[in-house]
Amino acid sequence: MINEELILEAKKAREHAYAPYSHYRVGAALVTKNGKIYYGCNIENAAYTPSNCAERTAFFKAIYDGEREFEKIAIVGGAEGSDADELCAPCGVCRQVMMEFCNPQKFQIILANGKDKQLQLTLKDLFPYGFGPDNLNK
Numbered sequence: 001m002i003n004e005e006l007i008l009e010a011k012k013a014r015e016h017a018y019a020p021y022s023h024y025r026v027g028a029a030l031v032t033k034n035g036k037i038y039y040g041c042n043i044e045n046a047a048y049t050p051s052n053c054a055e056r057t058a059f060f061k062a063i064y065d066g067e068r069e070f071e072k073i074a075i076v077g078g079a080e081g082s083d084a085d086e087l088c089a090p091c092g093v094c095r096q097v098m099m100e101f102c103n104p105q106k107f108q109i110i111l112a113n114g115k116d117k118q119l120q121l122t123l124k125d126l127f128p129y130g131f132g133p134d135n136l137n138k
Contacts, residue, residue: 083114
């Protein structure tokens with residue numbers, strides 16, 4: 001799947017966000033090694049800490065279905081009512097979840113706005129000193 005198509009899927013996922021407190025809506029579209037797409041949106045909670053990011057929502061849905069190999073993820077986020085004019089990078093907790101299941105040198109993270117701006121990075125680019133399973137298997 002080409003990045004532009006995946007970005008459109010992330011934009012669709014953003015429409016499902018539950019963000020009554022921050023009013024910042026995020027959508028993610030995660031591609032498995034076999035080409036299946038899993039969707040996620042941010043889900044807030046009045047107690048704040050039980051909230052979940054779009055990226056983790058997509059990963060957890062995929063993990064539940066038995067997926068363990070991932071190629072890339074597209075992320076689109078921004079203020080409610082906007083077309084997501086700025087790029088939205090994954091938080092540190094999401095980066096840590098990605099480290100658990102993805103090869104940092106190969107896994108692609110596509111940050112996109114609602115229009116024509118996109119940035120493609122590897123997990124290693126975003127999390128250069130990440131801690132993952134390989135750190136424990138030495």
